[in-house]
Every structure is written in structure tokens, then in C-alpha cells.
Amino acid sequence: MEFGVILIKLTTGFVGLWAMTRLLGKKEISALTPFDFISAVILGDLVGNTIYEEKHSVMKLVFTLAVWTVLSVLFEKITSHIKKLRKPLEGAPEILIHDGRIDLVKLQKNNLDFDQLRMMLRAKDTFSISEVAYAIYETNGSLSILKKSPFETVTRQDMDLPAQEIKLPQCIIETGTLQRKTLESIGKDEDWLLRELQERGWPDIQSVAYAEINEEGEIDIVPGVIPKKQAR
Missing domain, CATH: 3.30.240.20 (bsu07140 like domains)
Structure with missing residues (x-):
């Protein structure tokens, strides 16, 4: 019976962790934030303790996985959809x-x-x-x-070109949403942006997954599929 219970718990834990990983999406180890890493370590410890402690039933293991999954998914959704909370919750570069x-x-x-x-x-x-x-x-x-x-890897000096001022590319559209602060910082308005997009074959801002202003002040557009519920 003891080995049977452990087998059931291990199977439950395996299925639960797999389901949780699928819900939260794929991330490389190098892309994990410190919170993600600590969360994974704590979850492993919780599951391990529940599996090998006889006083903890299978239902306690299921409950542990369910609560941790709900909290993790809720945290991911909040930081993904409420941008104002992304910085205080996840930090900023x-x-x-x-x-x-x-x-x-x-x-x-x-x-x-x-x-x-x-x-x-x-x-x-x-x-x-x-x-x-x-x-x-x-x-x-x-x-x-x-x-x-x-x-640079292929330097301007090698090509006998004059030095060029370095500027960071700036995001101007993210998931179909206009980044107005970026637009204001480059001294442009929404009409200008719409004209630029239409010249490149994009009907409106909502149809663009991602766009940025490059070093030359031009728009670089990255195509993508935007979920209807996110396009505004």
C-alpha cells in the first residue's frame, strides 16, 4: 500500500507539473526571472514533501498543485494585461x-x-x-x-564610413496598442504613424503586432498574429 500511494502521488505530481508548465508557457532557463526561479524551487519542495510524507494525502497534493497553479497563472495574466503593474511586480530593465x-x-x-x-x-x-x-x-x-x-562586428572604420550617433530602438506599437509616449518623444503624431503604416500595406495600428523606431528614425514592423481580445 505504501508503494502504491507513492506511485499515485508521483503520477499526480508529474501530471500536475506538466499541466502547470503548459498553462504558463515555455521559457528558457536563461529567460526566467529571479521570482520564476524561486517559485519553481519552492514548488518542487512542496511537491516533494507532499509525496513522501505519509500523513499527506493525494488530495493534499492535488490541492497544493491547484493553488500554486492558480496563483502563478493569475500573476502571469496580471503582469501581461495590466502594464501599469508590470514594473512594480516584475521590476524593470x-x-x-x-x-x-x-x-x-x-x-x-x-x-x-x-x-x-x-x-x-x-x-x-x-x-x-x-x-x-x-x-x-x-x-x-x-x-x-x-x-x-x-x-560593431563589421565596423564603420573598416568600411571607411563616418562615425554614427548611437540610439536605442524604441517600441512604438506593442500587440496592436500605440505607445504614445514613444510617439511624443520622437515628435510625431498618430496621423504620421498611420500614413507610414498604410504605405507599407498595414491598414491600421491594431493590425500590427510589434513595431519600433530604429536608429535611422524609420519604422521597423514585425508581423504577428494578434488575439482579437487583445487588439484595441
Whole structure:
């Protein structure tokens, strides 16, 4: 009976974890936020304790998985659909290097020192901080960098081209929703954006999954399928 109960619990735990993974979607390990990682560790501990403790029944295991799944899915839905809560709940990327200048305040805020910063840059095949125009510390603890134009993989110096000012691409449409702050920051209005989209064969803003303003000030559009309930 003891082995039979353990078998039932293991099977229940396996099916429950599989279902939870399918509900939450696929994520690479490197894309997990610290909260995601800690959540997975705690869930594994909860399931393990429930499986091997005789006093805990199969129903307690099912209840544990159900509650954790509901909380996890609810958290994912809130952060996905209510953008105002995304930053306080998940955190936001921090620009550690802006236009070639290191932001010491944000470096200290994220408990980083120069040794750690250089280590993360080396992981990006960058061995000198002076080569970096922008460095963004992502919410999952990784570092994204944009090099200065003379240090690009195929450098402008190699092609005998003048140095070019580096600017970060800015999101202007996300899941069919206009990012008005971005539009205002580049000094354009919605009519201009609609004209640009229609010239490229897109009827309106709601039909665009993602679009950004590139370094040259032009619109780059990434096609995609937008769920009807999200398109506004």
C-alpha cells in the first residue's frame, strides 16, 4: 500500500507539473526571472514533501498543485494585461551604460560592482567598457549591450564610413496598442504613424503586432498574429 500511494502521488505530481508548465508557457532557463526561479524551487519542495510524507494525502497534493497553479497563472495574466503593474511586480530593465556613460547610481542600486559588470560584458565578447554605447540590465539578471559604431562586428572604420550617433530602438506599437509616449518623444503624431503604416500595406495600428523606431528614425514592423481580445 505504501508503494502504491507513492506511485499515485508521483503520477499526480508529474501530471500536475506538466499541466502547470503548459498553462504558463515555455521559457528558457536563461529567460526566467529571479521570482520564476524561486517559485519553481519552492514548488518542487512542496511537491516533494507532499509525496513522501505519509500523513499527506493525494488530495493534499492535488490541492497544493491547484493553488500554486492558480496563483502563478493569475500573476502571469496580471503582469501581461495590466502594464501599469508590470514594473512594480516584475521590476524593470535598468540602463547601466547610457550613451557611453556609466550610471553609477543604477549600478549601486542593482548591487553590482565593476568586476561583475566587466564579467557580464566578457560573456558578450566585449572586453572593454569603453566599447559599449548602451548596456541594459534585464529583469532576469542578464546584460544586453549595444556597442558604439566603431566597435560593431563589421565596423564603420573598416568600411571607411563616418562615425554614427548611437540610439536605442524604441517600441512604438506593442500587440496592436500605440505607445504614445514613444510617439511624443520622437515628435510625431498618430496621423504620421498611420500614413507610414498604410504605405507599407498595414491598414491600421491594431493590425500590427510589434513595431519600433530604429536608429535611422524609420519604422521597423514585425508581423504577428494578434488575439482579437487583445487588439484595441
